[in-house]
Amino acid sequence: MNRTEILATLKNQISPQEYNQYLSKISFDEQHSSESKIIFLADNLFLLNWVKRNYKENIQNILGKDSKVEIIFRLKSESNLTEESKNNSQKKYIMKNNQSMTNTECRFDNFIVGECNRFAYETAREVVQYRARYNPLLIHGNTGLGKTHLLNAICNAVYRKNPNAMIVYITAETMFNEYRHRLHNRTMDQFRERFRKCDYLLIDDVQFLAKTEKFQEEFFNTFNEIINVNGQIVMTSDKPPKLIEKLEKRLKSRFSGGMTAKIESPELETKINIVKQKCQQNDIMLDSEIINLLATQIHDNIREIEGIIVNLYAHMSILKMPITLETVKHVLKDREIEKHEITFDDIVKIVAIEYNIKPSEIKTKVRGKKNTAKARKIVTYIARNQIHATFPSIAAELNLKDHSAVSKQIKSITDELQQDPHLKMEIENMISKLKLSNP
Numbered sequence: 001m002n003r004t005e006i007l008a009t010l011k012n013q014i015s016p017q018e019y020n021q022y023l024s025k026i027s028f029d030e031q032h033s034s035e036s037k038i039i040f041l042a043d044n045l046f047l048l049n050w051v052k053r054n055y056k057e058n059i060q061n062i063l064g065k066d067s068k069v070e071i072i073f074r075l076k077s078e079s080n081l082t083e084e085s086k087n088n089s090q091k092k093y094i095m096k097n098n099q100s101m102t103n104t105e106c107r108f109d110n111f112i113v114g115e116c117n118r119f120a121y122e123t124a125r126e127v128v129q130y131r132a133r134y135n136p137l138l139i140h141g142n143t144g145l146g147k148t149h150l151l152n153a154i155c156n157a158v159y160r161k162n163p164n165a166m167i168v169y170i171t172a173e174t175m176f177n178e179y180r181h182r183l184h185n186r187t188m189d190q191f192r193e194r195f196r197k198c199d200y201l202l203i204d205d206v207q208f209l210a211k212t213e214k215f216q217e218e219f220f221n222t223f224n225e226i227i228n229v230n231g232q233i234v235m236t237s238d239k240p241p242k243l244i245e246k247l248e249k250r251l252k253s254r255f256s257g258g259m260t261a262k263i264e265s266p267e268l269e270t271k272i273n274i275v276k277q278k279c280q281q282n283d284i285m286l287d288s289e290i291i292n293l294l295a296t297q298i299h300d301n302i303r304e305i306e307g308i309i310v311n312l313y314a315h316m317s318i319l320k321m322p323i324t325l326e327t328v329k330h331v332l333k334d335r336e337i338e339k340h341e342i343t344f345d346d347i348v349k350i351v352a353i354e355y356n357i358k359p360s361e362i363k364t365k366v367r368g369k370k371n372t373a374k375a376r377k378i379v380t381y382i383a384r385n386q387i388h389a390t391f392p393s394i395a396a397e398l399n400l401k402d403h404s405a406v407s408k409q410i411k412s413i414t415d416e417l418q419q420d421p422h423l424k425m426e427i428e429n430m431i432s433k434l435k436l437s438n439p
């Protein structure tokens with residue numbers, strides 16, 4: 001069955017309204033599809049998630065249950081970028097020369113600057129211009145205020161300025177996992193080669209660095225070696241160094257000895273500018289009264305602003321409702337009601353929906369069932385990162401033997417994330433959904 005026939009068959013299975021609303025807006029990526037995979041393209045994230053959730057199974061049925069053809073959904077922009085990257089241009093997630101993966105959509109030019117973040121923004125730009133002028137630079141602030149965005153922006157700008165620069169961009173958690181893996185395999189030389197020889201070491205969420213004493217010692221030596229040869233270290237954290245629990249005194253002192261830049265909660269004007277920018281990116285037109293309402297109602301987390309915009313987009317396109325003041329109030333009210341503490345079961349539910357399996361299949365490890373192993377790894381990863389679930393609690397929830405079985409899952413998914421930018425996007429999507437609503 002050729003690709004046009006697949007869409008035609010699918011069209012017959014759904015209502016004309018549904019077709020016009022969703023399916024007609026999906027196209028084939030002829031260029032990147034092959035015998036073994038079919039790639040569908042959507043214009044925006046909302047549409048992408050919708051078709052993935054609602055049509056993937058139908059397409060699988062049309063192809064035949066036993067078909068090995070992989071069905072992939074991608075953003076149009078991503079697909080073009082993938083091609084561009086072949087020409088050494090941009091791509092949403094890009095592997096730098098040293099295998100670090102960074103999000104190219106986080107740049108200085110799309111970072112809205114206000115009083116709350118000006119200092120962090122300016123110092124971040126400085127370290128791109130003048131390596132080691134502020135060393136280390138630690139950007140801290142509450143969640144969702146743009147720390148990771150700035151770290152990615154540094155990475156992208158350095159790369160643009162000098163594609164041969166050795167840049168390592170990594171989260172502290174991943175660095176620790178890599179350390180353990182190298183230690184276990186007696187390949188610490190490679191760990192040192194990677195981290196000590198870089199021009200820029202960019203570490204996200206450095207508050208998770210405070211793991212074992214040995215690791216902190218290794219990090220201390222890495223840190224000194226980079227600083228001694230004028231390599232630049234930039235870190236982000238949710239708190240200032242002296243408040244990072246279990247971080248050794250000497251590391252606290254090193255971190256505080258450089259430049260620290262705090263990102264404060266955004267003031268109204270900055271929030272208004274951010275709402276405007278996010279609406280523009282999503283092709284949403286709002287009048288100034290609505291923009292003001294959004295900016296005053298949403299507190300300080302910019303991720304939350306993005307969530308509301310996605311929600312408004314959904315109202316606009318699924319319900320065909322124009323975005324009025326009433327719609328916005330409605331969405332804001334719903335979100336207040338839906339806000340909840342994320343539990344382990346919420347994570348299991350959202351991952352189960354995504355992979356079209358039952359939550360119980362994730363929890364009890366049904367052998368041989370497609371996607372279950374992957375889903376279990378993703379649950380472990382999200383539980384560790386989002387609700388800081390302990391190893392024993394994960395082992396208990398997922399019926400895993402012990403601590404080291406959990407550790408193996410984390411290692412495996414971390415490796416996959418390093419290799420597969422789409423997996424990272426998939427997981428980020430699931431996390432946003434978790435944060436947005438009760439699944």
Ligand SMILES: Nc1ncnc2c1ncn2[C@@H]1O[C@H](COP(=O)(O)OP(=O)(O)OP(=O)(O)O)[C@@H](O)[C@H]1O
Nearest residue numbers: 110111112113142143144145146147148149302303
């Ligand atoms: N000033 C800004 N201008 C435009 N977008 C922003 C700005 N600040 C944050 N964002 C966007 O908000 C989202 C959350 O930001 P980011 O992930 O950088 O937060 P964070 O401070 O690293 O949060 P966390 O501590 O939870 O990791 C991202 O999509 C980012 O691009």
